[in-house]
Amino acid sequence: MSVVWRASDEVLGRDVAVKVLAAQLAADAEVLRRLRDEARAAAGLRHPNVVEVYDYGESASRPYVVMELVDGRSLADLVAGGPLPWKPAVVIGAQVAAALAAAHARGVVHRDVKPANVMVTAAGAKLVDFGISATVGAVDGQDGRVLGTPAYLAPERIAGGPVRPASDVYALGLLLYLVLAGRAPWPASTVTQMLRAHVYAEPDPLPPVPGMPAVVSRLVRRCLAKGPGDRPSAAEVADRLGELAGLPPAKLLHVPETAEIGTSLAAGPTVAQRRRPVLPAGHRRVVVGALAALGL
Template sequence: MKYGRYEVVKELGRGTMGVVYQAHDPQIDRMVALKVLRPDRVVSQDFVLRFLREAKAIGRISHPNIVTVYDVGQDHGTIYIAMEFLEGRPLNEAIKGRTLPPDEAVQMCSEVAEALGYAHSKGITHRDIKPSNIILTPDHRTKLTDFGIARIEDPDAAQQTQAGDILGTPVYMAPEQVMGQKADGRTDLYALGVILYEMVVGKRPFGGGNIAAIFRSITHEPPEDPMKAGTFHHRELADLILKSLSKDPNQRFQTGQKMAAALKACLDAGAHPFPESTVSAEKPVRSKKAGIVIAVLCVCLAAGIIGYKTMQNPGEDASATAGAELPAASSLLDVASTPSGAQVFVDSAFKGTTPVNIPLHPGSYEIRLNLPGYYEWEAQLQIGEDQPAPLDVRLVSID
């Protein structure tokens, strides 16, 4: 099969928006990674624009630690992006079940911090920094990938994310992402701090038995000091990690360059990359908005349903959210919207217009609501067992 001039070799992975293939470019005889928008997404202009944003985001930047985009095209009624084919393995595979020596972890994270600092200087916020989006190449370099939900500071670009959308991967999300607030470069650096904690301690700083518990931990609980959480013993680096995990973005590193410099300096004997006072224990976030968001999330979890947007990568460690094997018993998804009359799609299949009751087996489903004149709403939802799962969506007018 071919897309444009690119000959597909094999499938590498698939997610909510598209499929990634290894493909051959005969024009210059090289392998590329070909990201192809799912055909059912082409019918939605909103998703087409969002897909093309990834190409625009990484196509206009050039950095040795960021994947390179070669080409964008259309074929077979869909859109594709040809990118640099990376040999190596994702960071989540490298750190699974083990910790890394501090110097190795610092080297990797400093490269990512510098790459993020460069992207931020170009007006691009990644918003989904996680180990599976960091590739370790055979020549011991890191490559940052998957800008699929990146935010671009472009006054000519349409805003694709409706207010209140939760984008990202839960265990690496910053408090402002959990609360549906604007994400900026400091949000990416927070996620990098979570990754660094995981690399040297062997576990993540925030967790829980379900997504609502994880979100509550992220927004309300201070992280355990890395020096007390495992066998890690490096005070300067521990303080750096705590600074990067500040719940207040103003207390974190303000640029990727500053975080990279601090990472390199903290391993030098006697180095103090930032004042000791900046890593003191924080007070939990207690804003009204945080309380409302957490309450809503808890209600959703009680009903057995919670949604978030992410590109799931092969081999992704889903231990924080995966449960036991789900039984075959049926449940009921009760979908309503304001205004009513929205078309409801479950895994791309039309199920009726709101309000509607949809019988489903327990499991994960992709839900979309469409109504002319309103932004499309989408979420990946986990349906619980033996109880109705209410979903009430307030659609946002395009005007």
């Protein structure tokens, strides 16, 4: 769909990431809308665990999004060699949950929570790629396609239900299970087997992890409940895991916007000027210090 370049902002003297739509898709109105929606969704979130969007524009009829450059490794790369120690896994899970809680509070559902869309840096985890995000209550297109990655689709999404925050929490539960166990909660090697497992199979219990509090296993199992109403909210997951990791409550990490943004995306390429939010120094030291202590 697109190519992401590392670029240099010659005016402000900083490196950025520029996501450019592939040339063969530039005439596809649906793809253009999706890229603009991604920019609008991410730009409306002001949270330290969400990648920041700086601008949206077009060059030679090809749209692009200018984003914060995240130097780090994807969570998918980190778990390729096996499960993570439980403490770093809990820190990452808490921060991804906090990012989702901020999105859900604004009525945005990510719809593609998975290890490849989580970047881990020395300063913490960042949730990226809001390319198929949608507003709460939205439904998939009339063509019957369900947007998302099969390995992380909630049962209600497979059944064609509307977009809801609980679907992100289900995917978060699968992500947590993977980083703690090094595998999925059920055997499935094909897309059909994955979809059947989401709907019908009960997840295997998490294998014993030395030193890990039992509350983590219980929380993961609640996230993987088949019924959306039986799952915790992303904010609850963030607070419970954050408490175990020694992080401040998720609500303290949520930085409110200082200016209304996003409306200019519909009118043109320039995003309304806004002041960069600053995480209070004490909270920032707690987060960075906790990650350093865990070897991240």
